[in-house]
Amino acid sequence: MQNSPIAATRKPLDITSSAFLIVAFLTGIAGALQTPTLSLFLTEEVHVRPAMVGFFFTGSAVIGILVSQFLAGRSDRKGDRKSLIFVCCLLGALACVLFAWNRNYFVLLFVGVFLSSFGSTANPQMFALAREHADHTGREAVMFSSILRAQVSLAWVIGPPIAYALALGFGFTTMYLCAAFAFVVCSVMVRMLLPSMRKEGVAKTTKLEAPRRNRRDALLLFVACTMMWGCNSLYIINMPLYIINELHLPEKLAGVMMGTAAGLEIPTMLIAGYYAKRFGKRFLMRIAGVAGLLFYIGMLTIHNEYMLLGLQLLNAIFIGILAGIGMLYFQDLMPGQAGAATTLYTNTTRVGWIIAGSMAGVVAEIWNYHTVFYIALGMIAITAYCMVRIKDI
Template identity: 85%
Template sequence: MQNNPAAASPRAFDFTSASFLIVAFLTGIAGALQTPTLSLFLTNEVHVRPAMVGFFFTGSAVIGILVSQFLAGRSDRKGDRKSLIVFCCVLGVLACVLFAWNRNYFILLFIGVFLSSFGSTANPQMFALAREHADRTGREAVMFSSILRAQVSLAWVIGPPLAYALAMGFGFTVMYLSAAVAFVVCGVMVWLFLPTMPKLKVAASGSIEAPRRNRRDALLLFVICTLMWGTNSLYIINMPLFIINELHLPEKLAGLMMGTAAGLEIPTMLIAGYYAKRFGKRFLMRIAIVAGLLFYVGMLTVHTPALLLAMQLLNAIYIGILAGIGMLYFQDLMPGQAGSATTLYSNTTRVGWIIAGSLAGVVAELWSYHAVFWIALGMCVAGFACLMRIKDV
């Protein structure tokens, strides 16, 4: 009697794994069609100054943290994570439709960003569901999560160049409607093919909290990841305008640089996932942050298209390891709290946006786009100092 389930299990898991891969790609595409061009959209379509562009990113991050943290706690305690992801996809569609046709700065900031915050939360919730699924089926969580992260990077290979092509060739309305289609397909895939994971009962004494030492390290890791994502956010906000306005290089180069980095992140994530057990997550994170230091030194000194593209290898190592290992580091430090750990990691990107949004526009307006990369370099140094104090897992 036990042979049938055992025989069926690999086929069922393979199909479910394929569904997770497609959903990861679609959530990545939905974000990659919107984020890289947002500063250009606000500058050219909404007609706001650089400081207001930065403020938009900051406000967006604050609203996103409030929304995602609320949903994370709720998803770990009760409810079906799968239904929550579908709900987030629906609100993501509404956000894309609003951005497609509305050009009022404050409506976009307060209503559009509120809706899009739900849409962006679909991604960390999908990773939390994938971690729970891997744990309950006995699969190796590190490589599974690394492959899913690689799918998101694959989306970022395709997304930024496609976003620039759609925005410059057909207009921002078509670009945002394309992102809406990605959310629609993603919601349908989740509803039809991803597993429902019932919540396991926890004893009343209850303790799924991490030990005190782990909480200290989780806080340190939050600071490290925030600083690292903050530098990346400064880069995403600043780089297109730096390339176009100060270096006077073609607009398409910005999309090509983002796509090249994302493409190189895929093998980086897979290699990091493979070697995580052998070398430890802390060692890999140190490699990442050293690559980041070299990358931002390069952004301050290199101004030719070929070298800017070549430097994306350093950027890929920096972000690829952070994206592939950072989330797993949080999950290991917070056992039994996959939703909260994944969302805490996801919120490091949002706090990074707050820091970047506050700094990028003001520094660019007071000094130059070039000066923003000095801030990024300083944040890398601070992140490395914090990383020296965290334990390995």
């Protein structure tokens, strides 16, 4: 009697899983089409000074944090997360249309960024829905989420080259309209294929919060992940200029290094997801910290083109585990709050970017690009302290 319902539901589960994978990929593509070319867009199309470009990134991160945290708490308490993702995709498409035809800096910053913050929130909310769906259907949540993260990484492997090809070959209007199209396709798939996981009415006396010790550990994990993403942001900002201006290596090497790391992150995420249950998420996050420590020591001491490429394996372990396991660790520490946990993890990337963006240029201007990697080592040290303090669950 037990075999019949399982067989009857196998096909819908496969369709639902495929829909999650495609939505993860398309939301990743929508972001990968916009973010890599944003500074170029602001400089060449909106015609603003470099300082205003930096302010735009900082303002985007702050607005994104406010919007995503508001939606995260609301999504965990009431309503259907599927409907929220649908609306976020439509607002993301609207933001892309605004960027396609508007060239007023302040309209883009306050209206465009506000709308795009909803679009970027679709991704963490989709991961939260995937976790709830996996828990509800008895699927292996860790491996499923790791595969979803790999889809986003795959989008970021192919998205930036496509973004530059569209922007430079056909113009920014075409590029942003392509991103809008990706969001529209996402919204259709979300509405038609993703499952509804409506929240039951929560009693007013019930608080959706983790146990006190878990809240402390969640805070430590937030700091650790913020420092790790901050290191990565410092690397992305600083590395091309360091390679070209101080090491005097070929300009194309920077792009090859980023592409190599992004490609290696995909198998790293899948392997980490496979071994998470056996070794535990805390152990894997500590492995990521060790890999990051060795990677940035290597960046400080290695100046050979081929050895720098070889270092990308350590970088892939560092970011691949962080991207694949970090979010799941937050969800474990915050039971019953999948949306808040996933968004909190996502905001570590935004806070890390704010820290890196404010430090990278100042440190490089006062000292040099090489010194920035010492700052990254200091951030890794803070990560190590936090990970040691987190109790195993």
